[in-house]
Amino acid sequence: MPRGLFSPTRTLTVATLALVVLALAPHRTTSWLRGIKTPVEFVLSPVQHPTSIIAHFLRPPRIHGDSDDETIRALRLELDRWRAAYAETDGRILELERLLRDLQSGAALPSTLDVVQIAAPVVGAPSDLTDGLLRVRAGFDRGVVERSTVAATRGVHLVGRVVEVTRGMCSVLPVTSRRAGLIDAVVLTADGLGPWACQLEPNGDGTLVGDMVADAQGLVVGQVVSVRDRAWPIGAQGLILGRLSAIETKPNGRLRIVVTPDQPASTVGEVILRSPRMINSEGSTP
Amino acid sequence: MNWVVFLLVSWVTLGLELGLRPSIQLSDTGMAPSFALILVAYIALTAPRVTALWAAMLIGIVLDLTSERLSSSGMSTLTIVGPTALGCMLGASAITNLRAMVYRRSPITMLMLATLLSVIVQIVVVACLAARSWWDPALVFHARPEFAARLGSAAYTGVAALVVGPVLNFLTPLFGFIGMHQPRGGSASRW
Numbered sequence: 001m002p003r004g005l006f007s008p009t010r011t012l013t014v015a016t017l018a019l020v021v022l023a024l025a026p027h028r029t030t031s032w033l034r035g036i037k038t039p040v041e042f043v044l045s046p047v048q049h050p051t052s053i054i055a056h057f058l059r060p061p062r063i064h065g066d067s068d069d070e071t072i073r074a075l076r077l078e079l080d081r082w083r084a085a086y087a088e089t090d091g092r093i094l095e096l097e098r099l100l101r102d103l104q105s106g107a108a109l110p111s112t113l114d115v116v117q118i119a120a121p122v123v124g125a126p127s128d129l130t131d132g133l134l135r136v137r138a139g140f141d142r143g144v145v146e147r148s149t150v151a152a153t154r155g156v157h158l159v160g161r162v163v164e165v166t167r168g169m170c171s172v173l174p175v176t177s178r179r180a181g182l183i184d185a186v187v188l189t190a191d192g193l194g195p196w197a198c199q200l201e202p203n204g205d206g207t208l209v210g211d212m213v214a215d216a217q218g219l220v221v222g223q224v225v226s227v228r229d230r231a232w233p234i235g236a237q238g239l240i241l242g243r244l245s246a247i248e249t250k251p252n253g254r255l256r257i258v259v260t261p262d263q264p265a266s267t268v269g270e271v272i273l274r275s276p277r278m279i280n281s282e283g284s285t286p
Numbered sequence: 287m288n289w290v291v292f293l294l295v296s297w298v299t300l301g302l303e304l305g306l307r308p309s310i311q312l313s314d315t316g317m318a319p320s321f322a323l324i325l326v327a328y329i330a331l332t333a334p335r336v337t338a339l340w341a342a343m344l345i346g347i348v349l350d351l352t353s354e355r356l357s358s359s360g361m362s363t364l365t366i367v368g369p370t371a372l373g374c375m376l377g378a379s380a381i382t383n384l385r386a387m388v389y390r391r392s393p394i395t396m397l398m399l400a401t402l403l404s405v406i407v408q409i410v411v412v413a414c415l416a417a418r419s420w421w422d423p424a425l426v427f428h429a430r431p432e433f434a435a436r437l438g439s440a441a442y443t444g445v446a447a448l449v450v451g452p453v454l455n456f457l458t459p460l461f462g463f464i465g466m467h468q469p470r471g472g473s474a475s476r477w
Contacts, residue, residue: 008340016372019367020368022367024365024417026418027425028420030365030366033365033366037352037365040352044304045301047297047300047305049305052305054305055308059309068379076298124308125307126304126354127304127322127370128353129316130435131354131356132316133363147361161362164362170361173356179356265315266308266309267309
């Protein structure tokens, strides 16, 4: 064997060339790299998880508009739960009306979905914060399903949707991330005239902006905005996106709203993952 | 260099980085310091050239593996290995060329070199991802806004080096660097 064939310098050159190829090769040829990622995360987790817990302890979650009074905080949370339940029920009624029409036209009775809730800690983020993804310590071993599971705080405030799942971890894309895309929602008004529909998009600063339907009225700052989007999983329906923080009238007369989540995604320390569970027509899980 | 100590320090540094970054980022801008890049800058400042390049490559690969980018559909993630590793190697190479001109134990040196290395890493990452996005349909990449946030992270990393640098300097005897002050081509460049 020629001397120096495996010298550090030569091996380094070969490794560098391999990295250039991996860096530029299309995803379909490099998807196997995901398999290496899980053991690497496992090795780093003994330092990462305690650090994350300490970080959340030292920098507790900031909740917009929250009171220092424990009783007021509890009442406000209870009110939010009822609002979320109302929005979910209202959306469910519309869904059942649609199902009734389908059944009257002869369609078969479908299986329905229930929601399972899983509490899990946020253990940090990927080393690249560009997309604002959060890493949560719960994987497919606990029933987390890619794209069908959503994350919420305090049970009712939507954080985002699960976009990747491994055995023990999953990644959540916050609804306020620039890459999260559009989401349909409703504003719950106190006068009984609503709820009014709107379509929101991430503003890039942790808020959501969008236009209301043409006939929307009775909107005031502080009102709750809930998810009602059939493109989102069942576990997200009715969850609270945030509160109206600004309302302005556009030149065409339509209202443009800004919605601010109660808690910024980057400060969330623990989430409730809401995962779908199939129930057949007899009411039992298959 | 004592590779066991290096791996232990890297393990702690990378774990701290992944656990702390969301909490110490500036608002929701994605600008956060990288402790791992400070370690690369420190190794490049003190270790023999080839050793420094290997260490930079290893840390860069782990950073790539723990990095996630959203796919073009927005419904899955991509793991792209290479850009950060190449950036770390290029940055470490630049520092090994510059280190004869700097005072190693000064905190300002760590600030300047960590910032320089971070900027080089971000330029390489942006260049690689921009090039890849031309022919990889799974990747959507907007270079300009992302580069601005990455430059902010590079500056933040430099500031963090003022704190992390002295800690690493304190650990220097444990790393067992041989011939730190010998000229290139001497024992300093040995494995």
